[in-house]
Amino acid sequence: MVKPASGKVETKYYTFGQDPHELVLESGEKLGPITLAYETYGILNNSRSNAILILHALTGDAHAAGFHDGDKSPGWWDDMIGHGKAFDTDKYFIICSNVLGGCQGSTGPSSLAPSSSQPYALNFPLIGIRDMVNAQEQLIDHLGISHLLAAAGGSMGGMQVLEWMFGHSNRIKSVIPISTALRHSPQQIAFNEVGRQAIMADIHWNNGSYYTGNPPDRGLSLARMVGHITYMSDRSMAEKFGRRLKDERKAFKFTGDFEVEGYLHHRGKAFVGRFDANSYLYITKAMDLYDPIQGKKTRAGLINPDLKVLVIAFKSDWLYPPYQTQDIVRVCKQSGLDTTYCEIESEYGHDAFLLEIEEESHLIKHFLERVKDGD
Amino acid sequence: MKSNTPIVYNPEYKFIVNNIEKGSRVLDLGCGNGDLLAILKKERNIIQSQGIEINEKAIYECVAKGVSVFHGDLDTGLDDYADNSFDYVILNQTFQQVKKPDIVLQEALRIGRKAIVGFPNFANITARLQLAIRGRAPITKSLPYEWFNTPNIHFLSIADFWDYCKKRDITVEKTFYLAKAKPVKYLPNLFSLLGIFIISNKT
Numbered sequence: 001m002v003k004p005a006s007g008k009v010e011t012k013y014y015t016f017g018q019d020p021h022e023l024v025l026e027s028g029e030k031l032g033p034i035t036l037a038y039e040t041y042g043i044l045n046n047s048r049s050n051a052i053l054i055l056h057a058l059t060g061d062a063h064a065a066g067f068h069d070g071d072k073s074p075g076w077w078d079d080m081i082g083h084g085k086a087f088d089t090d091k092y093f094i095i096c097s098n099v100l101g102g103c104q105g106s107t108g109p110s111s112l113a114p115s116s117s118q119p120y121a122l123n124f125p126l127i128g129i130r131d132m133v134n135a136q137e138q139l140i141d142h143l144g145i146s147h148l149l150a151a152a153g154g155s156m157g158g159m160q161v162l163e164w165m166f167g168h169s170n171r172i173k174s175v176i177p178i179s180t181a182l183r184h185s186p187q188q189i190a191f192n193e194v195g196r197q198a199i200m201a202d203i204h205w206n207n208g209s210y211y212t213g214n215p216p217d218r219g220l221s222l223a224r225m226v227g228h229i230t231y232m233s234d235r236s237m238a239e240k241f242g243r244r245l246k247d248e249r250k251a252f253k254f255t256g257d258f259e260v261e262g263y264l265h266h267r268g269k270a271f272v273g274r275f276d277a278n279s280y281l282y283i284t285k286a287m288d289l290y291d292p293i294q295g296k297k298t299r300a301g302l303i304n305p306d307l308k309v310l311v312i313a314f315k316s317d318w319l320y321p322p323y324q325t326q327d328i329v330r331v332c333k334q335s336g337l338d339t340t341y342c343e344i345e346s347e348y349g350h351d352a353f354l355l356e357i358e359e360e361s362h363l364i365k366h367f368l369e370r371v372k373d374g375d
Numbered sequence: 376m377k378s379n380t381p382i383v384y385n386p387e388y389k390f391i392v393n394n395i396e397k398g399s400r401v402l403d404l405g406c407g408n409g410d411l412l413a414i415l416k417k418e419r420n421i422i423q424s425q426g427i428e429i430n431e432k433a434i435y436e437c438v439a440k441g442v443s444v445f446h447g448d449l450d451t452g453l454d455d456y457a458d459n460s461f462d463y464v465i466l467n468q469t470f471q472q473v474k475k476p477d478i479v480l481q482e483a484l485r486i487g488r489k490a491i492v493g494f495p496n497f498a499n500i501t502a503r504l505q506l507a508i509r510g511r512a513p514i515t516k517s518l519p520y521e522w523f524n525t526p527n528i529h530f531l532s533i534a535d536f537w538d539y540c541k542k543r544d545i546t547v548e549k550t551f552y553l554a555k556a557k558p559v560k561y562l563p564n565l566f567s568l569l570g571i572f573i574i575s576n577k578t
Contacts, residue, residue, distance in 0.1 A: 308443075326452075329445060333455045338423070341445045342434045359435070366438045375441055 009066035009075070011037050011105055016138050023134060029125040033114065036139050037062045037105025038097035041081055042089035044145070050372070051145045052087055053136065054096040055153030055160040058227075058283055059275055061104035064096035065089075079357045086361035092149065092368070099160070100135040101127045101283050103276035110211065110276040121278060122208035129156075129290040133163040137171070149371060152176035152364070154353035155320065156283070159290050162328065166292045169304035174371040176364060178312040179353040181324035182331070183291040188319065191230055192284040195223030199277045208278050220277040221268030228267050233316040233349030293331065309339040310367040312360060314352035340367065380436055382410045387493055387571055390551040391465065394491070394573055395419050399462035402487060403427070404449050404479070405469025409437030416441070423461070427452070450474045453482040461486055467493040468569075471529045484545065484576045493571040498532030498564050499554075516555060517568035533563050533570040540574060549573040 017023045017032030024030055039062045044051060054064050054077065065081035067074050075096075081087040087094050098106035101124070109124035140148065151164040151172055158180025165175045181188070202219030204210050232240075241260040256262050309332050313325035322343045332339040344359045346352040353360070388411055395401065399421050403412050406426030415421045426437055426444040437444040445452070450473055464487030470476045471494050483490040495517035496502075502513030512522045520527065531539075533552065540547050552559040552567035559567040 326447075330452075330455050333445075333452075334457070336423075336460065338443050339425075339445070340434075340438060340443045341447070342431070342438070343446045345431055362435055363438050366441070370441050 007066055008069060009039055009041065009063070010068065011039055011062050013037055013105060014139050014142050016142065023131065023138070025125055025131045026128040027126050031100075031107075031125055031127075031131075034100060034107045034135055034138075035105070035111070036097045036100070036107075036135055037102075038095060038139060039063055039065075039075075040096075040143075041065050041094040042092050044093040044143070048145050049147065049149065050091060051093045051095060051140070051143070051148050052368075053140070053148050053151045053164070054081065054087065054094060055136075055151060055157035056096065056099065057153070057155035057157050058287070059224075059271070059280075060098075060157070061102070062096050062098040062106075063104075065094070077354070079354075080361065080364070086357075086364040087152070087368075088365070091372070095139070095143065097136055097139055099132045099156075099283065101132065101279060101286060103279040104274070106135075108276065109208070109278035109282055119211040121211065124278070124282060126285065127282060128286050129159050129163050130167060132286070133160050133167060136160070137168060140171070146171065148172045150174040150176060150368060152178070153180075154178035155180055155350065156287050158320075159287060162292055163290075165303060165307065165309070169302070169307050172304075172307065174308040174310070174367070176310045176312070176367070177325075177328055178360070179314060179317055179320045179325070179350060180328070181320050182293060182327045184288050185324065189288045191226060191319075192288055194226050196281050196284060198222035198226070199281060202277075205277065208281075210277070215272070216277045217272040220272050220275065220280060221265075223277075223280060224271040224275075225264040225268045228264055230319040231350045233318065233347055235316065235347045236349055236351070239347070303335050303337065305336060307337055308367070308371050309337050310363060311339065311341045312353070312363060313341075313343045314346040314348070314350075314356065315343055316347050317350045317352060319350040380408060382413050382440070384414065385410070386556045387467065387551070387553055387569055388414060390553075390571055391467065391491055391493075392418055394549065395421070395463055398422050400424075400460070401463045401465065402456075402461040403465040403467070404453075404483065405429075405466065405472070406433075406437065406442065406444060408433045409440045409442035409444065411465065411467065412437075412442045413440040425461075448473070449479050453479070453486065456482075456486040458485055459488055462488050464490045465492075466490060467571075468495065470494065471527045471531065474528070476529050481543070484574065489548065489573055489575045491571065491573050492536075493569055494531060494536070495527070496533050496552075496564065496567050496570050497530040498534065499568050500565050503565075515568060533567060536570060536572060540572070545574050545576060547572055547574055 015035040017034040022030035022032030063075040065075040065078045098104045101108045103110050109120045113120045151161045153161050158177040161175050161177040199219035202216030204214045205216035244259045246262045313322040329341045346356045348355045397419050400423035401421050403426045406428050412424045429448050434446050464483040473479050501515045505513040551571040552563035553569040554567050
């Protein structure tokens with residue numbers, strides 16, 4: 001029996017792809033065995049028809065809701081998942097797994113390679129969003145689920161949702177891509193590249209082989225700082241920090257004097273404790289390379305025509321601006337899919353998908369109700 | 376979030392609903408809170424329904440009623456639809472509010488086999504008197520706004536629309552004229568507040 005969300009939850013692990021059944025990657029390389037860390041909330045019904053897959057963003061993990069033993073804060077989307085919430089655990093069986101290439105329980109560059117019993121480091125093959133989703137499909141198989149009721153996620157989670165739509169729409173009834181894009185613009189790639197270069201410029205990075213010594217913490221925290229700037233809007237930053245100064249001022253000339261500086265430093269430092277620098281390189285690259293329709297108008301005909309789509313964007317999101325999200329809507333239109341698109345007024349920038357709970361919940365709750373009833 | 380408003384049956388809906396065949400595909404441009412599409416889903420079993428609406432609050436109401444809707448304006452985004460991808464395209468009291476009504480109407484006729492357009496009649500007798508006698512911009516039941524807050528940016532009469540259809544070679548298949556809740560039989564350009572036209576492209 002699965003424990004309900006908002007209470008104590010625990011991470012489980014599923015390993016597959018043992019020799020000779022390795023996962024064949026987009027690149028043609030083979031990878032195995034693969035472990036996926038995952039959590040589930042709610043109860044799978046007898047007809048196994050109420051399963052919803054939640055996909056996390058760049059630095060998220062399998063712990064989407066509820067509390068781990070001893071933790072003070074809940075999973076990253078706890079506001080949306082649980083009793084009576086958008087993804088109502090009284091009705092749905094929610095699954096969230098850490099992506100392939102990640103570092104929070106799933107196989108990634110920091111995992112031990114079977115051949116050498118050393119961390120893969122840069123011997124880890126290049127992975128794509130498609131590979132992440134192919135791995136998730138194996139997990140769904142393992143859980144005995146033939147059809148998902150929905151796949152939902154924001155940012156990179158939204159890209160995985162799109163891959164479920166383009167690549168696996170025969171196994172899914174609906175998709176909810178949020179604050180995401182069909183493919184990265186040069187600007188998005190540029191920001192990711194600055195993050196990667198920050199990591200690789202750190203002397204401790206050592207071509208990715210740092211697992212026995214000091215990790216490239218300064219580079220990784222700098223990458224995270226750049227990321228955080230792009231997740232907020234100028235307005236939300238102005239409101240949160242203004243030009244206020246921090247209390248403690250040290251003698252050094254370039255101490256972080258402003259609150260916003262302190263905030264970024266804090267975010268950077270907190271991040272290195274929970275994230276692997278090589279994972280950051282691999283996952284951001286996977287996002288940059290993702291391009292499911294490669295400039296072609298649509299991949300229509302490949303998409304299950306009964307698929308229902310709910311697309312959500314946020315007005316102040318300049319990392320994944322609404323005009324990019326509308327490209328997704330355009331493909332849905334051209335493919336004749338039953339689609340709803342809402343551009344929510346918000347000042348939070350890209351972070352809005354984690355914060356604008358009321359509007360998001362309203363849209364998702366009613367949408368899922370329709371999908372469930374087959375309307 | 377409170378947006379579970381009850382469905383309101385506007386007087387012109389009956390005419391629209393009765394003229395849409397069961398099992399049709401319907402696109403409602405400027406669908407507002409989704410009432411008409413919700414009624415059509417229930418009463419006409421339409422197999423595909425889609426709304427487009429600019430107002431965010433109205434989007435939440437649509438979703439609560441189970442209506443699929445795109446949040447956006449009508450002056451862009453219609454060109455993504457293939458020819459004849461819907462049986463009916465509805466423009467109920469919206470095209471007088473778009474920047475380029477001519478283009479939106481042409482697009483409606485390209486996307487739909489038929490278009491159902493409804494608009495407030497600017498030549499209604501009340502409006503005429505207000506303008507001619509009182510010298511004031513008209514305010515009527517169908518044109519309820521003051522000059523400074525009206526969303527309407529194009530003003531037309533029923534006669535104007537007939538002229539337009541002639542000029543553009545558009546077939547008028549059916550008309551319905553309404554004053555308050557009653558149909559108008561005589562001198563519609565003078566007495567009706569609303570005109571509803573079912574139109575198609577001449578083949």
